[in-house]
Amino acid sequence: MKHLQQNQEFRLNEILFENRNKQYGAYVLRNESDRILTKSLFIGVSLLAAISITPMIISTFRTVEINERDFTPVPPVMIDVEKKDPPAEVVPPKTVTPPPPSVRQYDSQVVTPTRDADESKIVKDIPKDAIAGVKNDFIAPPATTINIPTTIISGPGTITPPKVTPSTGPDNSVKEGGELSVEAQFADGIESFRNKVMNKFDNSDFESDYVMKTTITFIVERDGTISGIKADGKNLDFNAEALRTIKSIKGKWIPGKNKKGEAVRSYFKFPISMKFDN
Structure with a gap:
C-alpha cells in the first residue's frame, strides 16, 4: 500500500513537473520528503533522549564533597540533675x-509513786x-x-499524718440519667399521676390560642417524698398553677436506685402542655 502511494506521488510529481526543469529544488524535495521526515524524526527523538538522560548520568558519577569548615557541631545537651542535700547528721541529745x-x-x-512512799526526803x-x-x-x-543545754538537736524524722477515716454516712447527692439503674416513679403509675395533674389543674384564668408549655422538675427523696419543685415555662402564671397542682397531689413515690441497687435521691422531670379554648 505504501509503495502504491509512493508511486502515485511520483506520478503526480512527474505530471506537475512535465516540460519543466526537474533540477529545480522543489522536485527533489517532493520526491525525498518521506525520507527527510523519517530521518528528522529519529534525530529529534535521539536528541530528546540524550538531553533527558544527561542529568541522571552526571548526578550518578558526581561525588559529594563535604566541607569540614561548614560543619557546626551540635552543642551538648545539659541535663540539670537536682542534687539532694545529704541528710543532716543526727546528734544525740546531751x-x-x-x-x-x-x-x-x-x-x-x-x-515512782507507791502506796508506802517515803516523803521525808x-x-x-x-x-x-x-x-x-x-x-x-x-x-x-x-x-x-552551769552547763545546762537549752536546746536539743536531732536529725530529720518522718511525721506520719493521722489516718483519716472516710465518712460512711448516706450519700445525699442527687443522681440523674446514667447514674441510675432504676428511675423514680409514682407508686400508682405515671398515667395515674398524669390524670391527677389534669384533674387538679385550674384553667379558669387562662385564655390563649396557642399551646402553653412548662417542665416541672423535682427531687424524689429516699423516703418517697418530693422536694425542690421548679418550673421552667415562659408564662409565670402557668408555671405558678403547675407548681400548685404538683404540690397538691397526694401519694408516695418509689425512689430511684443506683448501680448498686441502693435507694438514692434523684431528679424527675414532668412536662406539661395545654391549649385553652376561648
Missing part, C-alpha cells in the same frame, strides 16, 4: 551534767539560788556557771 559539789542544788528526780522550801540536781545540798555556795 545529758544533763550534775553540777559540781560547790553549787547549791535540790533533788529534782521524780520518785521531799523538800518544800527550796532556796531561790538552788538549781536542779540529783540530791538536796543547800550548804554549798551558790553556783557561778
